[in-house]
Amino acid sequence: MKLYYSPGACSLAAHIILNEINVDFDLVRVDLKTHKTEKDVDYYCINPKGYVPALEINPGLILTENVAILPFLAQHDPKQDLIPPSxxxxxxxxxxxxxxxxxxxxxxxxxxxxxxxxxxxxxxxxxxxxxxxxxxxxxxxxxxxxxxxxxxxxxxxxxxxxxxxxxxxxxxxxxxxxxxxxxxxxxxxxxxxxxxxxxxxxx
Structure with a gap:
């Protein structure tokens, strides 16, 4: 997985949950003023909404919005401590x-x-x-x-x-x-x- 984030923004919540579930993931920093990634990629091409977080689950498969991303990540907790399953x-x-x-x-x-x-x-x-x-x-x-x-x-x-x-x-x-x-x-x-x-x- 790959998390597009901006330091201290609401994407930090997804970053925390990714650490909790102990999976391999990459971080890509986004400048929210220029809407460019750290590698000068146009962020609107990744997330047309223009803000963080965006979670790339697989190449080309992007999930946005904390209300979707956070439960999605939490359900991967092998102990099911982070979120009840139902x-x-x-x-x-x-x-x-x-x-x-x-x-x-x-x-x-x-x-x-x-x-x-x-x-x-x-x-x-x-x-x-x-x-x-x-x-x-x-x-x-x-x-x-x-x-x-x-x-x-x-x-x-x-x-x-x-x-x-x-x-x-x-x-x-x-x-x-x-x-x-x-x-x-x-x-x-x-x-x-x-x-x-x-x-x-x-x-």
Whole structure:
């Protein structure tokens, strides 16, 4: 397999899960400003959507969108710890991935477009806080160690990557104790440390 990524972007979640399932894969860095790969290939020829991640499963067979890529990769876990194979447990993983992708991801993405004036920035911070408050309370109300159950999975990887963006936009995560508990557990995983080093995010 081959993962097209940009350092620290949402493709980091797929990078983490690839490390978790311990398969051979290649990384291809994409410049999201020029839409060129590190070998100067037009990325639109690989993924016409123009953004990451894109997962090349076999030559010419490309899968895009984290809500598709993350469960696809997680199901290759030989222990089936990353995602339940079927039933309500799997549905809950997809529910979280959908929410993170459509709500939290979009809320952060506002900061990475055109510069925001002060009122727009305040409104954008408030929207992130509204979503994180819901997530934090949902974690508090459950008896699970992670978002879905007691096992780390793709939704936890995605939450970790998105909330990392708070560092880039100078957003305070400290009020969200339960989110931070999961973040800390995810950050300590070897798969995460390797992915972040490979992407140049940590030394």
């Amino acid at each position: 039933g309500l447990g799997r549905a809950k993983v997809l529910e979280w991935l959908g929410y993170l992708n459509s709500e939290l991801h979009d809320a952060y993405a506002v900061f990475f477009g055109a510069p925001l004036d002060a009122p727009a920035k305040e409104k954008a911070y408030a929207e992130i806080d509204r979503l994180l408050k819901y997530i934090d309370q949902a974690i508090a109300d459950s008896d699970n160690d992670y978002l879905v159950d007691d096992n780390f999975g793709p939704a936890d990887a995605y939450l970790f990557v998105l909330t990392n963006w708070s560092n880039l936009i100078k957003h305070d995560l400290s009020p969200y104790t339960h989110v931070n508990n999961i973040r800390n557990k995810v950050a300590a995983r070897q798969s995460v440390q390797i992915a972040m080093r490979d992407e140049g995010l940590i030394a």
